[in-house]
Amino acid sequence: MDQAGLRRGNLALLVRTLREHGALSRAQLAVRSGLSKATVSSLVADLELRGLVHSTGVSAGGQGRPGQLVDLRATSACGIGLDVHVGHVGALVTDLAGDPIFSRRVACDVPAMGPERAVDQLAELAGQALAAAAGTVGPPVGVTVSVPGLVDTGTGTVTFAPRLRWRDVAVADGLAARTGLPLERIAVDNDANLAALAELAAMNAEPGEHSADPVADLVYLTGDFGIGGGVISGGVLVRGSVGFAGEIGHMAMDPLGPYCSCGRRGCWETQVGLGALLHACADPDDPVRDPTLDLDQRMRVIRARAAQSDQRTLDGLHQIGSALGVGVSILVNLLNPAVVVLGGYFAALPEWLVEPIRNQVVASVLAPGAGGARVVGSRLGFTAATAGGALVALRRVLDDPTVVPPTQRENEEAPA
Numbered sequence: 001m002d003q004a005g006l007r008r009g010n011l012a013l014l015v016r017t018l019r020e021h022g023a024l025s026r027a028q029l030a031v032r033s034g035l036s037k038a039t040v041s042s043l044v045a046d047l048e049l050r051g052l053v054h055s056t057g058v059s060a061g062g063q064g065r066p067g068q069l070v071d072l073r074a075t076s077a078c079g080i081g082l083d084v085h086v087g088h089v090g091a092l093v094t095d096l097a098g099d100p101i102f103s104r105r106v107a108c109d110v111p112a113m114g115p116e117r118a119v120d121q122l123a124e125l126a127g128q129a130l131a132a133a134a135g136t137v138g139p140p141v142g143v144t145v146s147v148p149g150l151v152d153t154g155t156g157t158v159t160f161a162p163r164l165r166w167r168d169v170a171v172a173d174g175l176a177a178r179t180g181l182p183l184e185r186i187a188v189d190n191d192a193n194l195a196a197l198a199e200l201a202a203m204n205a206e207p208g209e210h211s212a213d214p215v216a217d218l219v220y221l222t223g224d225f226g227i228g229g230g231v232i233s234g235g236v237l238v239r240g241s242v243g244f245a246g247e248i249g250h251m252a253m254d255p256l257g258p259y260c261s262c263g264r265r266g267c268w269e270t271q272v273g274l275g276a277l278l279h280a281c282a283d284p285d286d287p288v289r290d291p292t293l294d295l296d297q298r299m300r301v302i303r304a305r306a307a308q309s310d311q312r313t314l315d316g317l318h319q320i321g322s323a324l325g326v327g328v329s330i331l332v333n334l335l336n337p338a339v340v341v342l343g344g345y346f347a348a349l350p351e352w353l354v355e356p357i358r359n360q361v362v363a364s365v366l367a368p369g370a371g372g373a374r375v376v377g378s379r380l381g382f383t384a385a386t387a388g389g390a391l392v393a394l395r396r397v398l399d400d401p402t403v404v405p406p407t408q409r410e411n412e413e414a415p416a
Contacts, residue, residue, distance in 0.1 A: 007043075010035060011401040014043050015052060018072040019097060019398070020205075023056055025067030044070055049406040051076045051138070052096070052397075072097060077397050077404060078137040080129055081389025082122055082145045083191070084171075086110055086163050086225055087291060089122050091129040092386035095137050096394065098201075102132035103383070107294065115158075115169040122171075123178035130179075141403060142393030143181060145171055146191040146385035148226050150244050156188040159244075162261040163226040187392060192246050192343075193237055194388030195380070196220035196230025199341045201391060202379045219337045220384075221248070221328075223344030226261065227269040231335060249273070251327060271323040274345050280316030281305075295382065299348035306352055317352040324353060325360025328375065332361055336371045343378040350377035 013033050018024065021032065030040045047053040056071045074097035083090035083105075090105040106125060110118045126143065133140065149161025156172020158164075176183040196218060204214045220230040227249030231238040238245050249269035250262055257266030270276060274295075281302060282288045288298045305313040328340055340361075346353055354375055361370045380387050396403050 007046075008400050008402055010039065011043055011046060012399055014040070014047065015072065015401050016398055018053065018070065023069040023071035025058075025069055027067050029070065046406075047401060050401060050404045051407050052401055052404060074099065075137045077139065077141045077394070078133050079390040079393030080126065080133075080140050080143040081194070081386035081391075081393065082126060082129075082143060082175075083386045083389065084110060084118060084122060084145065084147045084164065085191075086148070087295065089118065089125055090383075090386050091125045092383065092390050093129050093133045093137070093140075094387075094390040094394070096397065098391065098394070101137055102129050103386075104128065107292065109291070111163070111165045115164075115166050116174075118164075119169075119171060119174040120178065123175055126175065126179050126181075138404075140181075140185070140393065142185045142187065142396045143175070144187045144189060144194065144389035144392045145175065146189060146194045146389050147171065148191045148222070148224065148228060150247070151188050151190050153187065153189055153239075153243055156183075156186060158188065162263075163224075185393075185396070189389070189392065190228065190230070190246060191385040192220055192222045192228035192230040193239075194230070194386075194392060195222065195343055195378075195384035196232050196341075196388070197237060198380055198384050198388035198391055199343070199378060200232055200235075202387075203339070203341075206379075215338050217335070217337045218339045218341060219331055219335060220341045220343055220378075221324075221346060222385075223272075223274065223342060223346035225269075225274045227273055229331070231337075233335070248327070248331065251330065253323075253327065268323075268327045272320055272327065276323075277302075277316060277320050277345065280319050281313050295345065296348075299345055303349065306349070314352070317349060318356060321353045321356030322360060325357040326364070328357050329361050329364035332365045332370060332373045333367075336367065337373055340373055340375045341378050342375065343380075343384050344382060347378035347381045 017032050026040050030037045052073055053070050054073045055068050057069045074095040077096050078093050081092045088105050088107050093102040094100055147158050147161055148163055150159040152159050158166050158169040158171055160167055171188045172186045175186055199220050200218055216235040218232045222228040229246040229248035231246055251268045252266050253268050254266030258270045259265055260267035260270050278289050288301050357375050378384055
């Protein structure tokens, strides 16, 4: 690696360290990063010129003179996550520390709108997000769009999204043309992949009661009309040979089962998708089957009925939980994750879904103790994909702080 590359890597190391641990003195930064104090001082000066860090207070305790604390300037930049869903488009803006600045979801029938009108709506929402962020945080370093389907991440094109009825939709190009945002700052990815990254970050930021060790192997399940999966192995997102890994909702569970949106029969999502839950729990004229009703509201109704021991609701949830358990067992046998995270609507109903899944996993997984796999509800719920999008957008600066230009001219070239 050349000197410039080494310096970029060291700058990124300090930014990530401050993001994880909060304000630290230069001496503490040197200890945590493994860099020399002289190098840390040089790097901090560079980050100050870029407006990414600032001095704040003094360190307490220890021997000698108290050290000046350095902290991340969270408002120096922002990341934007956009979400395309069957029933809505959404946006989330977070600052450099990951704290939310703006969040909005607009209900709409995306399949009926068609891709052009849907991208129009997405661009309008992106404009609202940019306007809300202006004056509060620095400019966006990136925008990431989550879509439930196969995505060519290299070109920002949705190859096939059966639930949206989209084929070969150039989302990144369309969004850039409508918003004026630089194309190189716009990314498009599968919603389950982005949600998995967000859940992993949230889980490791706040270790649960089961283990203080960071989680590195995780499977995330979207709970929606379609079922997708984000797989993380060794801390790295598994994309597959051409980037289409994770379409677990289309595992064929019943060759004679109902037709799926993909055109095949008996896919797992026909058994455990939101449509299957609503069909099992309610008649067609029931309010929870009304597509204009917000999904959060629909889940609150189902939760209330289950809590009141409504037998049809309880039977429906047991049916979904058992079918989920069969598929999750296959995934655990195949991937041996530390954690299986239930996202989307699954996360709204953990009291009734987690236990039958766990029972099925224990009974069906070959490894003793289900290979150590835990089944948990999502920390982020319906916001996981947009949170992952904002996180990935911020990675442009977290991986390379030099994408943010200095706010004043440096007098001399600083050493790496």
